[in-house]
Amino acid sequence: MTTTSFTKKTLGLETAEPAVTPPLAAPNTTFAKKPKLPVRKSKKRDIPEGLWTKCPKCATMVFDKELDENLKVCTQCQHHFPIGARERIHSLVETCTFEEMDAEMTSVDVLSFTGVAAYTAKLEDYQKTTGLKDAVITGIGKIGEHRAGLGVMDFSFLGGSMGSVVGEKLTRLIEKATEKTLPLIIISTSGGARMYEGMFSLMQMAKTCAALAYHAQARLPYVSVLTHPTTAGVMASYASVGDLIVAEPGAMIGFAGPRVIKDTTQAELPPGFQTAEFLLDHGLIDAIVPRKEMKPRLIEYLSYLGDGQR
Numbered sequence: 086m087t088t089t090s091f092t093k094k095t096l097g098l099e100t101a102e103p104a105v106t107p108p109l110a111a112p113n114t115t116f117a118k119k120p121k122l123p124v125r126k127s128k129k130r131d132i133p134e135g136l137w138t139k140c141p142k143c144a145t146m147v148f149d150k151e152l153d154e155n156l157k158v159c160t161q162c163q164h165h166f167p168i169g170a171r172e173r174i175h176s177l178v179e180t181c182t183f184e185e186m187d188a189e190m191t192s193v194d195v196l197s198f199t200g201v202a203a204y205t206a207k208l209e210d211y212q213k214t215t216g217l218k219d220a221v222i223t224g225i226g227k228i229g230e231h232r233a234g235l236g237v238m239d240f241s242f243l244g245g246s247m248g249s250v251v252g253e254k255l256t257r258l259i260e261k262a263t264e265k266t267l268p269l270i271i272i273s274t275s276g277g278a279r280m281y282e283g284m285f286s287l288m289q290m291a292k293t294c295a296a297l298a299y300h301a302q303a304r305l306p307y308v309s310v311l312t313h314p315t316t317a318g319v320m321a322s323y324a325s326v327g328d329l330i331v332a333e334p335g336a337m338i339g340f341a342g343p344r345v346i347k348d349t350t351q352a353e354l355p356p357g358f359q360t361a362e363f364l365l366d367h368g369l370i371d372a373i374v375p376r377k378e379m380k381p382r383l384i385e386y387l388s389y390l391g392d393g394q395r
């Protein structure tokens with residue numbers, strides 16, 4: 086109050102502002118300073134709840150209901166959209182035969198990890214938005230005539246990253262399958278090990294593979310299904326050690342990303358590098374199976390491998 090009345094009296098010829106703000110010399114510096122205010126917007130991706138989805142491959146607008154009925158495969162170009170773990174299990178097992186295991190297992194923030202957001206906050210957030218407890222669902226179900234251990238990963242939960250829960254749930258599944266002499270199917274999709282759990286997530290690579298070695302010792306078949314994308318720690322462990330390794334069309338499969346490889350090797354990468362089709366040509370995988378044919382093909386494989394076992 087007092088300042089305003091003071092300015093009014095003494096600087097009657099000028100505007101009220103200069104008495105408060107510094108004189109003419111200053112403006113340049115203040116102007117120069119002003120632009121550097123990079124407000125970091127929090128990365129939030131809103132998926133519009135529309136009725137149509139644009140196919141990223143052929144740009145056709147596909148009716149969502151049609152897409153769901155077609156197991157999230159584009160009706161025009163057969164592009165495989167990501168599909169949730171529950172939806173996939175539903176498409177594979179016989180109705181009401183799936184007994185889920187360790188459904189309530191959740192991760193603990195051992196490292197008190199804080200990055201852009203705290204790990205615990207991220208976990209809570211993803212659990213709320215996806216309705217999942219972690220990035221994998223495991224259990225035993227019937228596929229055709231065959232009872233089998235089934236582990237299905239979900240990319241929508243923290244990029245399908247493998248932390249201690251993913252590793253532990255899969256290990257328990259493998260051990261259960263070994264104990265009950267059941268074949269095993271793991272459907273992978275993952276960006277790799279979960280960095281929020283540091284060393285603990287890396288240890289899952291050895292743990293799952295050790296359990297798989299016992300499963301193999303019991304002469305039980307393991308079919309690994311690779312879906313878009315399966316990379317890094319998951320590809321470098323249980324996903325790549327199946328008796329049969331099959332992939333969905335167009336899936337990106339590899340360890341490090343193509344840009345990293347290109348920078349490291351300083352070499353031009355061949356076209357189609359790290360796609361399922363490329364890896365089939367080079368012998369890393371055994372077959373490419375479209376999603377809609379997955380169930381009959383898995384039944385076929387299990388029958389064949391089961392007969393071999395007998």
Ligand SMILES: [Zn+2]
Pocket residue numbers: 140141142143144145159160161162163164
């Ligand atoms: Zn399409």
